[in-house]
Amino acid sequence: MxxxxxxxxxxxxxxxxxxxxxxxxxxxxxxxxxxxxxxxxAPEILEAIKQRVDHGVLGYGSDNPELRQLIVKHCQHHYDWAIEPEWIVFTPGVVKGLNLARAISVNKGRPADITALPVYPHLVRHAPILKMDNHQFYAKANGDSWSLDLQAMEKILNPEVGVMLLCNPHNPIGKVYSHKELEALAKLCKKYDLLICSDDIHCDLILNGKKHIPIASLNDDAAQRSITLMAPSKTFNVPGLDMAFAIIPNIKLRTQYSKLMDGLVGHVNILGMHAAQAAFQYGxxxxxxxxxxxxxxxxxxxxxxxxxxxxxxxxxxxxxxxxxxxxxxxxxxxxxxxxxxxxxxxxxxxxxxxxxxxxxxxxxxxxxxxxxxxxxxxxxxxxxxxxx
Ligand SMILES: Cc1ncc(COP(=O)(O)O)c(C=O)c1O
Known part of the structure; x- marks a missing residue:
């Protein structure tokens, strides 16, 4: 070859x-x-990892303010989303972030989540492990594209459902949700007081020139009820490094998430942090x-x-x-x-x-x-x- x-x-x-x-x-x-x-x-990422390994001691890492700033800049530049550095919680993988969002919902006495099929299996798979119900509706194929069937979503909502798990862009259908679609979804989530956990892991892999819109960037209500999960892993092909981050504007939600993370899933891989810094700086x-x-x-x-x-x-x-x-x-x-x-x-x-x-x-x-x-x-x- x-x-x-x-x-x-x-x-x-x-x-x-x-x-x-x-x-x-x-x-x-x-x-x-x-x-x-x-x-x-990318060579710059490999070099950053090598340099860190060459240091010779691989203890627990500390916070990384430079990486926070790079992510703030990235969100502003690519999604017109003004975030604060302290909203970011470094997380060892997006799937773990999804499960932490589920755990927050369970702790609030709302032991069910909802998501649109077909979808990456981890948006469905772990609900039973956490003794949660998973409610599912289907994204509709409309001619050449797909759309969320929000009427179907509303029909199956009940007071037990505490969190909407969104995948944007949506794996496996490859859909990039529009402002209008996200606005309608955010409105529904407000009506039923749902937490929104948006898995945006593929957001820097848009092929047709559309712009990624994080649902949390729409308005203050959406921001206050959202956990947005992003990572350099898919874009820069470093998924084996277990590095992701959650962006959580609401301080109460962020504190809950951070506490659960500490107890349940632990630290981010230090090589992943160095790779992420090089990716956002030079990639x-x-x-x-x-x-x-x-x-x-x-x-x-x-x-x-x-x-x-x-x-x-x-x-x-x-x-x-x-x-x-x-x-x-x-x-x-x-x-x-x-x-x-x-x-x-x-x-x-x-x-x-x-x-x-x-x-x-x-x-x-x-x-x-x-x-x-x-x-x-x-x-x-x-x-x-x-x-x-
Ligand atoms: C939509 C989506 N979310 C999450 C993941 C996995 O993320 P992580 O390895 O950071 O847990 C994948 C991997 O394919 C994915 O497609």
Whole structure:
């Protein structure tokens, strides 16, 4: 496979500890599932990590005021969102932040959450572990795009529901929510006095030039009821470093969150903090090249998939994840079926819809082309079998 000059050498991950590549080690199945990218991390970030390791002592880290300032600047510059440095709570991972928001709701005597399917499984999966009910409604496919079905949401709300878990941009459908949509959602959350926990982990991976709008940036009410979770992990391909942050304008909420975090999930990885600082300080040129490359991958997939029989996709406005509609293939287990043709995608049923599979396109283009060839073989074989 060719080296791509943007991202350094084409690194063989099959011999590393990568969860994505280990699953299919020694099998002729291309790993296009869990959401990390095959690209080498930006040199400035690698250098910052190396420098920290070279210090030789890796004790507990202290606060990082420079990183706070960089995040404040980032929010202002990219989302027109004026935040205060003290609103930021460094958190060891976004999933942990989602669960802390759930725990706050339970502590308030509201042991249920609500979210829109299909969605990243951790917005659903941990509610039962915390003895919470999870209420779900579906995002609606409208022509080429998706929208939140707020009427469906309102129908299933009850006084037990204390927190709305939003995913914006929305994995796996790739939707970037508009001002109007977020305003309507925020209004509903106000009406039912819901905490909003917005998982914005993919917010710097917008492919079609739209602007990310954190729901908390809409107005003071939305800000006061929001926990916004962000991280450099997806954008800069450092998810193994367990570094994220919550932005919580409301001091009472922030204190509750911080106390629970201390008791339940502990500290942020110091290497993650150094990586984040380098990412926000030096990473923008790398990110812009990444977006260009991912957009190329995305457009290639759209074109190829939508000219194949029995499979289709809508535009992914953000993320490096394509949500492929395979309903016409009438398969009981689409993920398994594609595996038998050598493509390891994520099963749509994990996200709440078995008529789909999710393809991770955060990879070098030759690998993607090979995956698309295999997908084509698989769908043609199935259409042939169905028409016999
Ligand atoms: C929407 C979303 N939230 C959270 C995560 C995971 O975040 P973390 O590894 O920081 O817990 C992912 C990873 O794929 C994701 O897609």
């Amino acid at each position: 060719k080296t791509d000059e943007l991202f350094g050498p084409d690194i063989d991950r099959s011999e590393s500890d990568s969860i994505k590549w280990k699953r299919y080690k020694e099998k002729d199945i291309l790993p296009m599932w869990v959401a990390d990218m095959d690209f080498q991390v 923008e040129p790398w990110r812009l090249k990444l977006i260009e490359y991912l957009k190329g991958n995305h457009d290639l997939i759209m074109h190829r998939i939508n000219t194949m029989p029995g499979i289709s996709m809508r535009e992914a406005e953000a993320t490096y994840l394509a949500w492929l509609d395979v309903s016409k293939l009438q398969l009981d287990n689409p993920q398994r079926y594609f595996e038998t043709f050598g493509i390891g995608m994520s099963s749509g049923s994990e996200f709440g819809d078995n008529d789909y599979v999710r393809l991770n396109f955060g990879c070098q283009r030759p690998l993607l082309n090979e995956a698309l060839n295999r997908i084509e073989q698989a769908v043609v074989a199935r259409i042939d079998a169905l028409s016999e």
